[in-house]
Amino acid sequence: MVTGHGRIEHIVRVWLPVAFFLVLALFPFYWMAITSIKPNAELYNKNVMPLIVRAPTLKHYVDLLTKSSFLLWTWNTMLVAAVATAISLVLGVMLAYPLARMRFAGAGLIAMTVAAIYLVPQPLLFIPLADVINRLGLGNTLTSVILTYPTMLVPFCAWLLLGYFKTVPKELEEAARIDGASRLQTMRQVFLPLCTPGFISAGIFAFTLSQNEFLYALIFLTKTTVRTVPVGVISELIRGDVFYWGQLMAGALLGSIPVALIYSFFVEHYVAGLTTGSVKG
Amino acid sequence: MAKPASSTATSRRKFLKYAAAGATAAISRPWPARADQKTITILHESSFIKPFDEYVTNTLAPAYEKETGIKVVYEVTSVGSLPTRISTIAETGSGADIAMNALLQIIQFGEKYLDVGDLAEEIGKAQGGWYDAGREAVQVNGQWKAIPFSNIGQLMNWRTDWFAEVGVKKFPDTWEELYEVGKKLKAKDHPFGFELGHGFGDNHGWLYPLLWSYGGAEVAADGKTVVIDSDETARAVDFCRKFFKDTMLDDVLGWTDVSNNKAWMAEQISCTNNAESILWFAKREFPEIGKVTDQAMNPAGPKGRFHLLNSISHSIFSFSPVREEARTFMHWLMQPKQLGGWYAVADSYYQPLLHGYDNAPMWNVEPRNIPYRDALANAHLPGWPAPASRQLAESVAKYIVVDMFAKACAGASTKDVIRNADAQLKEIYRSA
Amino acid sequence: MTVVSERLPALGQAARRRAPLSLVLDRESVFSWLMMALPLLFLAALVGYPFFYGILLSLQYRPVAHTGTFIGLKNFITNLHDPIFWQVTANTFIYTGVATFLKMVGGLCLALAMNQHFRMKNLVRALLLLPFIVPTVLSTVAWLWMLDPAFSVVNRLLVALGWPKPGPSWLGNPTLAMVSIIIINTWRGLPFYGITLLAGLQTVPPELYEAATIDGASGLQRLRFVTLPLLRPIILIVTLFSVIFTFADFQLVYVLTHGGPQNATNLFATYAFDIAMGAGQLGLGASIALAMLPALALLIVALTIYMRRV
Structure with a gap:
């Protein structure tokens, strides 16, 4: 060759x-x-080739970082995405494990219900959700989105994990049971540690969805200090009918860096977790 | 799976611990400051003019707090998301005490707003009286549901240098004359660009006035009878089609509000209909373009000259626990000292609806903005001659009139587009 | 593995000392329901309640900030008579169908291209995922600029080749506007598709290919008879994801065209949003959003049956 x-x-x-x-x-x-x-x-010059730059400037970056709360928004986004992902994984496991391993009346119904939840369109939910958030006194707190994002993430996590869980051999758990471990112990100490790739793939997927979410963040977070990147950038770098293009683009690039880093660390596991679950499941 | 299970378990536990700590930190963030201090929250759409928002947070709010001890929170929401935000507040009964209204919110949320008639009349009396447009914008069945603040008018923006190239020194007075100029300018690669897509304002800003100036209207003054199917509408549609074909870029059919601003700075277009933002931005970022940008009133049609009333106003939510304080605050805010100062920071982007400001110094800052003041005399809400209604809000949200014109421009026959619009409007106004 | 098994006896002994309650808790059904109680409660409160509230809304004449009146199925009947509703339905199906198809075919090509040995593969793979990572609203703003005829590189090329200036209007022409949103959606989703399928490809045992080659199968035949059947489950799962997200897409259209020109790109989610928030008709808006449900369910059932059969 x-x-x-x-x-x-x-x-x-x-x-x-x-x-x-x-x-x-x-x-x-x-x-x-x-x-x-x-x-x-x-x-804005339509007469020069748009693919080159003649007099590069960092002004847009400086403006973005000094005149807007971009760093705060980034921090908010990461915090919200991480916590919402963690909650979704925990709840997802609590749903997926019994469905994958136990026999009990109603399992089929639950599996169907969880699957059906993906189909519920977001635009239908936000007004009643706003009411719930308001009654809990959570308006304009990051907690409002931390609580609402899992509504769309839990079904996905449960579904992905369910597929993954089914591929894990049962022998170890059976051995633990024979040795007298309770189901909870078996799950926590024997089973779950075997499922790291599944968690990583579901977690990354959930994380990506959370940091990209727009509608709930737009409605629940209206103060600059609690905004996430997509909403903050759209709300404050679009003024009236004028877009601050340079800053918007700087924000887009900087905003994707943290997630890109996470991806580059985990992409191997991510892919492994996703495929084991579905190819053999 | 060669990794020892215990270490994975530990790190996972650690992770969960950190995550939980993060969540608690987020939950325990202080909100709102429930001390003895009273707080009034005003919801506003983020202003195109940054100093306008800053004037409240840096000047007005601290001044009021110093005077009365009441804290004023100025909450800014992005353009286009104001209806969503007010809906959420009105539906859940909390989130803000005073809201800014744009085009049609008064009619939608009127039942949750206090009648502020006494306050409005008093303010009007003291400051030269309200424009009729101000009343039209905020009154529902004779009740003042808000205190008018200003209009954000739409005018013709034109490139004086390119118009001069075809021998035009003064902006054409009628649509037909403008059309003739546009034909010449398009031939010189300086087309016009008027939004015909699904933006929030720049489409309605010229299409309703065009319709009216040919004698057409969406609905009769009773607010029930759909009257779009008329010869007048047909003439307006026919004009629009040729105006589009012979003077404009094809791209305008897909434009949103940002597009003509961008096209202006990119020197793609020689004339458009827009609020003051083009001139304002050009003067600061593109001074050369700013020098050759001028503004004029909409051209007249056979039945007169019209403008779109795009007012903003402030309402007090009736469920607000501090509604009386909010009333007092609005009274304070609308006094000449505060109000004049607030108007002044934005040049004349916000045009007062009180005659008392007709000759205020703010108009001298930029004489090219004076047509905004004069345009108020014939500015109306989209459903004119009918008062605003829920049905109107639905027709606007469905872009019925905009799409009637746009479809004609895209090639459909005048008869078809009017028939379609008529059928859809009748369906909408059936419930009136 | 050894570490795990060594720990087991200790666990067992601890368990044996438990009271009988633990035996009850250990029954499969009790354990399962206890375990699922929290997530189910959570979903019931934050999805179930809003969902039924939404259904209730759809049966009412319910202007925003105004008490509703029950009107039965009238909103749904109104929708049946609304030409925009039907246009929106058609748009959503075309958008979902074409974009998903492109992502599937393109993703498979990408996966096959990547399933070869070359240097810097990990870097390439990470770079390819970037479109999936960047917040949609922001990448759409970039596309808004790239699709402007005066700045579009495609248009510059076409004009240079003799197309009349300024070239095609990507967002002004109804068909091209649909093409544009499909392209952007595909751009965003294809890498995810491809990387996932690639992972699937890597689990195909090489022996199968060798056996097929020995039997005289051509490259195309190997793809048709070995690769695709093995990939079917993973194709199904990414396709379902893609269909769900594409069908309910909101951000892209909201930023790029707001449903224009002349509703050519209006989708269920954007239309429902405009009716509920713009027009303030919560009942009607909810009925449009609800109309997505059977359509989406139908699509997914059909897809699942189709994929099982092929």
């Missing part, structure tokens, strides 16, 4: 398609990056 012919074939078979997808996926990011370092005069 080290012959010249092989190398060309390698490029055609491997790099051509991969490059195609890379360009497709990354071009908008290039656009965001280039937009975020263009001075306004260049940004």
